[in-house]
Amino acid sequence: MALTAVKGFNDILPDESGRWRYIEQTARRVFERNGFGEIRVPVLEKTELFCRSIGDATDIVEKEMYTFTDKGENSVTLRPEGTAGVMRAFIEHKLYAQDPIAKLYYMGPMFRYERPQKGRYRQFHQIGAEITGVNDPLADAQVLNMLTAFFREIGLTEPTLQINSLGCPECRPAYRNALRGFLEERMEHLCEDCKRRFATNPLRTLDCKVPGCVEATLGAPSVLEHLCSGCEDHFSSVRRYLDLSSTPYSINHRMVRGLDYYTRTTFEMVTGLLGSQSAVAAGGRYDGLISQLGGPAIPGIGFALGLERVALLLGSQDFVSLPDLFIATMGNGERDAAFRLMDGLLKSGVRVEMDYEGKSLKSQMRRADKLKARYSVVIGGNEVVSGRASFKRMADGLQADAELTVAGIQKLVGKPEQ
RNA sequence: GUGGCUGUGGUGAAGCGGUUAACACGUACGACUGUGACUCGUAUAUUCGAGGGUUCGAUACCCUCCAGCCACCCCA
Numbered sequence: 001m002a003l004t005a006v007k008g009f010n011d012i013l014p015d016e017s018g019r020w021r022y023i024e025q026t027a028r029r030v031f032e033r034n035g036f037g038e039i040r041v042p043v044l045e046k047t048e049l050f051c052r053s054i055g056d057a058t059d060i061v062e063k064e065m066y067t068f069t070d071k072g073e074n075s076v077t078l079r080p081e082g083t084a085g086v087m088r089a090f091i092e093h094k095l096y097a098q099d100p101i102a103k104l105y106y107m108g109p110m111f112r113y114e115r116p117q118k119g120r121y122r123q124f125h126q127i128g129a130e131i132t133g134v135n136d137p138l139a140d141a142q143v144l145n146m147l148t149a150f151f152r153e154i155g156l157t158e159p160t161l162q163i164n165s166l167g168c169p170e171c172r173p174a175y176r177n178a179l180r181g182f183l184e185e186r187m188e189h190l191c192e193d194c195k196r197r198f199a200t201n202p203l204r205t206l207d208c209k210v211p212g213c214v215e216a217t218l219g220a221p222s223v224l225e226h227l228c229s230g231c232e233d234h235f236s237s238v239r240r241y242l243d244l245s246s247t248p249y250s251i252n253h254r255m256v257r258g259l260d261y262y263t264r265t266t267f268e269m270v271t272g273l274l275g276s277q278s279a280v281a282a283g284g285r286y287d288g289l290i291s292q293l294g295g296p297a298i299p300g301i302g303f304a305l306g307l308e309r310v311a312l313l314l315g316s317q318d319f320v321s322l323p324d325l326f327i328a329t330m331g332n333g334e335r336d337a338a339f340r341l342m343d344g345l346l347k348s349g350v351r352v353e354m355d356y357e358g359k360s361l362k363s364q365m366r367r368a369d370k371l372k373a374r375y376s377v378v379i380g381g382n383e384v385v386s387g388r389a390s391f392k393r394m395a396d397g398l399q400a401d402a403e404l405t406v407a408g409i410q411k412l413v414g415k416p417e418q
Numbered sequence: 419g420u421g422g423c424u425g426u427g428g429u430g431a432a433g434c435g436g437u438u439a440a441c442a443c444g445u446a447c448g449a450c451u452g453u454g455a456c457u458c459g460u461a462u463a464u465u466c467g468a469g470g471g472u473u474c475g476a477u478a479c480c481c482u483c484c485a486g487c488c489a490c491c492c493c494a
Contacts, residue, residue: 007485059491059492059493064493114492114493115489115490115491115492116486116487118488118489120494127494259493275488275489276491279493306494309494328452360448362453363446363447364453366455367454369455376453377453382452392453399453
């Protein structure tokens, strides 16, 4: 093959793009109902933005970013996630000056230089939503309910909601120390990775899948027991709101995040159907992020969901739209009339197909069948003269006589004038 | 970055040292003088990811490379 796409960058072909559009439309409907407005931000940002938000020491920033120097000698990066860019725009345009409470959503491609595998690609797509300016746990609950509603309305019941709290800069250091103390005594049972993590990010050990580590950390101290009173109150309020709205969830005190900016509430929609890519959507509160990026001290909370992963869960359901009518012609003499008819129908919203190349009637009918047209009609000299034709309902072969006009056909296929 | 598996037509696949490279789907045209589907017929890979090697002979065996998939890692 002469020319192929770049590794980890995929084409979405027409038979799949219908499913994508369905996901996007469902998200738009649910999010906008909740008062979120769409924001469109660039895919390319200054590298510094991601270093300062995601965290210099995270895997994403350390080894997964598409970073390069542009012709003006600026270091730029293809966005590896969406929140940083949205918050940059929020600050840059001083959106908080009019209203500190902003509810924004976005969708689009993200880029991470990782080894591709099932449900994980170098260009992947996320749909995300963010609320700024609300400290109250009510915002956390609304975001979680919205995410739950999205999955319900898209027709998926499998991914389940897990929540946790990571505390805040006040209480997290103490927890980290407590965890270190616990792990120190079990060092010999931990895998090599976790021994290394002990210094850099001990919380990750809780998320390790190596059986030895799982066992060794069974009785590990829980973050939830080390929350300060503020974080504790916040978390229990979130749970109370979720209970009030009967939103199903479970608490996973071992859930950890890979981005540094998260505080307090964190959550994931988890599935068992995608192999190791179990997180279909994830997010959390990021109360320090906006000020960290040079904005005012405004809190935020949001999530992102992986479009590829949702698409995988939806399976191969059909989302293509089918032609209402296929027009076949007997010979070249009728093509002008057929073309005019098709044009008129298209202009009034009927989905029509006709033969492009003057093929035999048999070929044309085969094509009508292949395209899954609901009706077909053959136009010959008789029809042109009489202005009427016999329309065949392809599903059962029944033929019905009708007027060969736009109005007549609209009536037949059940698509009234728009 | 590390590991495992796999590369045969548009697709799914058989063949595993000598075959006209099977079969199925798909596609195109026809049998049916103005009507698809079912049936039947015909046509659809000068070639088996690329390069090298072993051999009288390689799609098959060996080496290198490339690509894809899956897993680790990490994450949505």
